[in-house]
Amino acid sequence: MSDRYEAQEIEARWQKQWEVAAIDAASDDPADSRETYYCLVMFPYPSGNLHMGHVRNYCLGDAVARYKRMRGFNVLHPIGWDAFGLPAENAAIKHHRPPAEWTYGNIDQMRAQLKRLGLSYDWSREIATCRPEYYRWEQWLFTRLMEKGLAYQQNAEVNWCDPCHTVLANEQVVDGVCWRCDTPVVRKNLKQWFIRITAYAEELLSDLDKLTGWPEKVVGMQRNWIGRSTGAEVSFGLENSDATLDIFTTRPDTLMGVTYMAVAAGHPLAQQAATSNPALAAFLDECSRISTKEADVETMEKKGMALGVNAIHPITGALVPVWVANFVLMGYGTGAVMSVPAHDERDHAFAKKYGLPIRQVIAPHAGDWDIDAAAFTEVGKLIDSGAFDGLPSDEAKVAITNWLAENEKGAERVQYRLRDWLVSRQRYWGAPIPVIHCHDCGAVAVPDEQLPVVLPTDLQPTGGASPLTECDAFRHTSCPRCGKPAERELDTFDTFMESSWYMNRYTSPRNGEAMVDADAMKRWAPVDQYIGGVEHAVLHLLYARFYHKLMRDAGLFDGEVVGSEPFRNLLTQGMVLKDGTKMSKSKGNTVDPKAIIEEFGADTARLFTLFAAPPEKELEWNDAGVEGASRFLKRVWRLLEKLDAASDTADGDVKALRFSIHATIRKVTHAFEQGFAFNVAIAALMELTNSLHSFNPACEAGKAAYREGVEALATMLAPFVPHFACELGERLGMAKMAVVTDWPAVDESALEQNEIMLVVQIQGKKRGEITVPKDAGQDVAMAAARADAAIARWLDGMQVVKVILVPGRLLNIVVKPA
């Protein structure tokens, strides 16, 4: 056994031992009485190479999982592969290898990299979403949703990404460009599959209140995304027509102030008017072009044009002109709005620009308002509103909405920003949508006994249309209902479908009977701690919450027991930066985890990523910092030298050392229980190391305390640097491997002090320190303060006005000249 710290050798040895001892497996044994804990990290896309963001994510998760095991929990800590997706197809085109081969090869590589890091996963539960045993259940659920009308096919204007050759969900369009390839999306009208997430909008919104273990920021982002607003739907008549112009407003109290209407360029009314008006047609064309150019939106001027059509006010019967305006969006509400320039800033600006009338119908509760200068957008009191005059806004909203309802010209209405989830993709490397199109029966769900619809894995993508479109063996089938020749659906699922339920599948990953096992769900779900990047705050986390509810409603588990939310606590980790910016290949500022592990070992890499920043903040990569982490481990290692060394010098302060040991245990434990401030926990362990280094064990009590300290240190290091901790523990002669040793308990008696230090302040300024008996009262403390020369001089010639004693902390003396 070498006396030097040889990371590579040590890490290989302990990884083998852990595997043999099977310490990372989650137990499904009903006789296991341990409390369960489910710690989950976001599974990776198998790109082939682990990057620092993964390393950070998985080191955080591993620290939590290992700590919980040491605390006696039966821990589920699984990993797998989000294995469908576009990069596999692109690689296939480039290297002329089938996507499956590329994907499975990458998985093997990345699995080896994860294992090299010493992460404590239950590898027996590993899943890959591209395997039919996995995606068949997603297909199964989809057919259930079709039965319930929650999955449907519809022609819709959708976001199309040319390079990706597919449609995108609204959530996948970020700032007008594709979330994956950054190219602007185009609007296209296509027949697509949707899942009715809007049917769950209310529950998705209200359940956000249950997520007390989530960062408020993420909850807020989801709340905004769902975008609930309450108001009224109002039906305006149209002059010389039986048709109506329906709008949604959150301010029905301002209805009497409507002076014109505005519709989106895509609104049927505008389209129709344009057929006989070339200038208008040109304007609509301009609007449709602008809307695709996202960069222009910010600077976009508010423009409009009259349609030459009049709407009829539902209450007054007055005629108001209908305009088309470039700021009205076809995709929200009804694509038309009522315009009240007096009480809406945008309408005000528009009215000023085009000389439209401004009619004030709300007055401030107090004071005057120059309605010509600016819109009054607050609530107030109704004026010039006929029967509604004098009502305050909130009452007027109800009164006007009721009037509309009674006269069948409107109703109260709740509007969401959330749109249904577009789940079909015109891609090859994805889960086939389990539908057969029959000439006579239409779109028919594939029956359970024919599931899974297996994706042929031997096709070669070319970059154009999906190769499935040319695969006759896949394409041609018979209708499950009438038996006549029929065609399979050739689109595949959005890959967010797979990642939306994997957390539940891990509870029974090999289950061939059902999507999940209800008992396993009861045992493990929901996830106690989920850890991953904040970039998934809306996309993945919203879909996963939705899916969990769908699974509950499909009767797959008991919602009363498991709950309606999949993740109890969420930790969103910050990005890993280099030179102040995100690491990326194109910037050439990446740091390869492999290189760090080869040079310093996995433990150093783990330690640095946990120590350099608090988990939720960005982590600036710093090579010197990595060396510092490595230096710390060597410094701990050298503590072994003093273990049995005979010393002829005097013993150190045993009591002070034991105080330091147990204060550290308390601090580190607290870090694990409260918010995972591992950077602070590790700093505390460094302090303990410094204390141990400056301690000189001579007598029996001193040696015992020293050993106690080093053992506690080895134990507490185990969640962070498990190989190192095990090796250290073994050399200390500890009974069990450090990673399975019980977490150390605080010895309260070691923290008791007979004498304590008090900071003494005069007028709130620190002037000295005194040592007093631990339960010293104000009089004793004052006497000690007066006895201290440095403090006494501040009291000289002064009259004590007030004394504040904070027990165990400080003594503040307020004085004034005598």
Place this chain on the structure above:
RNA sequence: GCCGGGAUGGUGGAAUUGGUAGACACAAGGGACUUAAAAUCCCUCGGUAGCAAUACUGUACGGGUUCGAGUCCCGUUCCCGGUACCA
């Protein structure tokens, strides 16, 4: 625009939630050991004044509350995320 979150030494970051500001580390400087280097160990390290003990000052800026404010309140500036021209 709106909604979040921030601003603490040369740097990353601490501060038991109102009680010693700068823990721990990185960088820098000085010293010891060494033929030399590496490694290791010791010291200094917010600013100003001083040989020093020490004093004053200091947590983006301006006010306030309090015996006491990095922490609470009001206002301002800047930075970072998110987003919806959302009717």
